[in-house]
Amino acid sequence: MNIEFGIIGLPQSGRTTIFNALTGGSVDTAKHTREGAAHIGVTRVSDPRLEVLTDILHPEKTVPVSVSYVDIGASVKGLAEDKGIGGQLLSQLSRVDALINVVRVFDDERIPHSEGSLDVDRDITTMSLELVFSDLAIIERRLGRIEVSMKAAKQAERQTYLHEQELLGKIKASLEKDIPVREQDLTPEETRMISNFQFLTGKPLLVVANIGEEQLSDVVSLEDRLNSVHARPQCCVIALCGKLEMELTQLDDETRETWRAEFDLTESGLDRVVRLSYELLGLVSFFSIASNEVRAWPVRAGTEAPVAAGKIHTDMERGFIRAEVISYDDLVRCGAIAEARRKGLLRMEGKSYRVQDGDVITFLFNV
Ligand SMILES: Nc1nc2c(ncn2[C@@H]2O[C@H](COP(=O)(O)OP(=O)(O)OP(=O)(O)O)[C@@H](O)[C@H]2O)c(=O)[nH]1
Ligand SMILES: [Mg+2]
Structure with missing residues (x-):
């Protein structure tokens, strides 16, 4: 299962910048994203647990969850009336699991605002109404x-x-x-x-307030204020500096960390966006260990074991027999599968088992 996000927002709000930041892309932001020419990028969700599991299990391959982002391009304003390209836009947006609405907070007089003035609350409301x-x-x-x-x-x-x-x-x-x-x-x-x-x-909505570098010191108070007004079930606001985040992705690891410390950014904007999206979508990750591969999979919290198996392969859902499960924490404490087995921490779970975040699972199935 791949999670897909659609990036929407008013023109010149920084959608492509945020897209670049999220995907490590380098789409030219000096050019307007044109209707019908969406940018699509995939990013791997960093999960420190995968590295620990790799150290314990020594698989040949480690595969993180991937998330796709679509920079739709054309403004979503007027989507309802637009029959032509709107149809195409709408079908693109219909497919995604969640929406990211980029609203402009950065102030730059060289870049005209599509609504004539800066007003974050108005722009958030406008897009929700659209x-x-x-x-x-x-x-x-x-x-x-x-x-x-x-x-x-x-x-x-x-x-x-x-x-x-x-x-x-x-x-x-x-x-x-x-x-x-x-x-x-x-x-x-x-x-x-x-x-x-x-x-x-009906889709979860993450509002990204795109601030300028000079506004970084107000990020917490801005985010709190915007959330107090606009946060609702499955909808929340995150403030980040798209331009800085984009520039940071273009640096090597060491320089990036130095810069992060300089700006007092503890968690990368990308990681926060992914974490919040996971929360909005009600997702957790489980890990499969089979065929010399450790792989993270996103599922809705509380998904039944056969359905989770079906994310890996439909045969595994149809022919589900049982799941051999150990929690990530237990496995880390034991340091090896064999040791966990000796301690009786490897559980056999049946069809009604509901997958928990961090479960390390081997599915047994029969086709
Ligand atoms: N000063 C400043 N400029 C920014 C910031 N974020 C984006 N920009 C600039 O704003 C302009 C528009 O950014 P884009 O990311 O292309 O925005 P967009 O919504 O994709 O715009 P269009 O596709 O042209 O509608 C670009 O010139 C960016 O460099 C920021 O935080 N500060
Ligand atoms: Mg653009």
């Missing part, structure tokens, strides 16, 4: 089609349409009160029914 409008447009289109289809529908089909109409009507009413789908009280059945629509306000 997502609401886009979802409303999807619902309107679908309701229109249901109306037409109902005319020719048989009794049984009519019931299905009526049911969908009612659900979409309910979601629409909440969206009109600016309540994003992710905050709406939907039953698991309703959530399943609407999953195909891929509503944008």
Whole structure:
């Protein structure tokens, strides 16, 4: 499973800069990202536990979780009305697991602001509303089609349409009160029914407040203030300096650490973004050890063992027999699998086992 993020935001807010920072990319920010020419980059999620496991298990290969970022380019403003390129943009955005909204905080008079002035709160709200409008447009289109289809529908089909109409009507009413789908009280059945629509306000949203270098000393207070106003379930704000983070990725390790210390940056912006995204998506990592490979996998917290096995291979889900599990901490304490086995710390878990963060798992399956 690969996690994919869509980067959105107003023009010239620093989307490509943040994209470069996140992916170690070097896309030229002097050029505007054009509609239909999205940048796609993959980054490996650093997890210090993988290095420790590598030291213990000596695999031939170690594979971290990878995350893809898509710098959509064209502004999402007006997405709802736009039929042409909007269709393409929307389908690109529909696929992603979560959205990153870059808002401009940096002040630079040489770079005109698309809205005429700097106003972080306004820009965060504007983009949230754009997502609401886009979802409303999807619902309107679908309701229109249901109306037409109902005319020719048989009794049984009519019931299905009526049911969908009612659900979409309910979601629409909440969206009109600016309540994003992710905050709406939907039953698991309703959530399943609407999953195909891929509503944008149903996706976790990470707002990245893109500050300038000279604003670094205010980063904590800014982030706190913005979160107190805009943080909601599955939505939070992180403030970072995209330009500095981008420049840091271009340095060698040693120089980068010196610079980090200089700017008093303890955790890299990239690591924080990944960590927060993991939290927003409710993800944890487990580690598979098989075929001389240690590999980290992202799953939703509480995922049942066969489903987790299915992330590795569908055969492993279908033919799941059991999972041999040890927690990362126990394995580290024992220093070797054989020792853990001797101490009885290697557990046999069945189909109903729910995977925990840091589980080191070998799946037994039969096809
Ligand atoms: N001074 C300053 N400039 C920045 C900062 N972050 C980005 N910029 C500049 O702002 C301009 C726009 O940045 P991009 O990353 O290209 O922003 P974008 O949203 O991708 O812009 P478009 O694709 O052109 O709409 C570039 O000239 C960047 O160098 C910052 O923190 N400080
Ligand atoms: Mg750009």
